[in-house]
Amino acid sequence: MYLIKAFESYFISFSVLLVILIHSHKRKSNSNVTSKIFKWLILSDMAGLVLEYLTWFFNGRMDNFYFSMLKLTNVLVFIVCPLPLILWLLYEDYQIFNKTLRLKKTAIIISIFYSYIVINSVLSAFTGWFFYFNIHNEYVRGPYFFHTQLISLGFYLYSIYLPVKNRSLISRRYLMAMIKFLIPAIVGISLQMMFYGLSLIFSSTSISILIIYLSVQNRDLERDYLTGLYNRMELDKFLSNKIKNSSKLWGALMIDIDDFKKINDNYGHITGDRAIIRTSEIIKNCFHANDFISRFGGDEFVVILDIKEEKDLDKVTERLQSKFDDYNKSKENPYELSISIGGSLYDRAKYKNPDEFIHFIDSIMYKNKGKNQI
Secondary structure, eight states: OHHHHHHHHHHHHHHHHHHHHHHHHHSGGGGSHHHHHHHHHHHHHHHHHHHHHHHHHHTTOOSHHHHHHHHHHHHHHHHHTTHHHHHHHHHHHHHHHOOHHHHHHHHHHHHHHHHHHHHHHHHHHHHOSSEEEOTTSOEEEOTTHHHHHHHHHHHHHHHHHHHHHTGGGSOHHHHHHHHHHHHHHHHHHHHHHHSTTOOOHHHHHHHHHHHHHHHHHHHHHHBOTTTOSBOHHHHHHHHHHHHHHOOSOEEEEEEEETTHHHHHHHHOHHHHHHHHHHHHHHHHHHSOTTSEEEEEETTEEEEEEEOSSTHHHHHHHHHHHHHHHHHHHTTOSSSOOOEEEEEEEOOTTTOSSHHHHHHHHHHHHHHHHHHHTO
């Protein structure tokens, strides 16, 4: 009877994850780094659900074949168990910092702790360190089982510390989504530790994945699939609300890549896409998490930001140009990335609607582009 109920629980969790995996695979953004990590997160939890059910299926059976399978599936469960949390840490890291080199360094550090779990999980089949089996061929926690829990606890604590410590780099909405992801998983592992015999880690993680996926799905509706910045539709909505509700001083920048057509013509459209992505990253790193950055269309970007006084807009423009100068000094590409910028404070009496304001900063940008090309 228990196996039937357990199967129903695992089947529901597995089915939910399968639907998420299929749906996420169809989205245009499925090739970016976070989408790839998220898919592996889903796959690791699906594998864990299957393996964990098999350990219960083989548990307590006296046949030699079943006992061998019981050993094998328990080894694999211990190896797979930390993977969803590890992948979540990497997902968090890239969402916050958006830096591939940092992601690789983080993965190397995590792999040191994970290697300890993998090696000792395999050895436990012979030594009983993490787990062993009684005379009835039933699973029993080994004397060093708590090592796996301490490492997992460290991962959990770091996954909370990381977004909280760097909350200035992400919006409050994404901070809350990251914290919410951990709640079901923490509840599941806590109950499993307190009540021997419960198996809730992978099932609770599937709930966490569902929570973050709903946030990711909503995010994709607002985002440009190539750069991850807000799209034109979201810009229109944000500007309308800003004009209606904001009493603070604020302004906007229109940013355009210089000679973008030459990059496309000389190096191809794939290189052109990479230039747009790199430009978006430089722009993003120049502003605060609460500044609104969008891809306006093609090679144009719009930034909406609150400022204290008019000269702050000039300072931001100078800082942004400086960032591109620094990037070009690195000689990362055979071409240089340069931009033209048009910016202005919003004047409620002067502009009747968002389109008029956007048209104005766009005209300033084109005037400056003409100066740049003289």
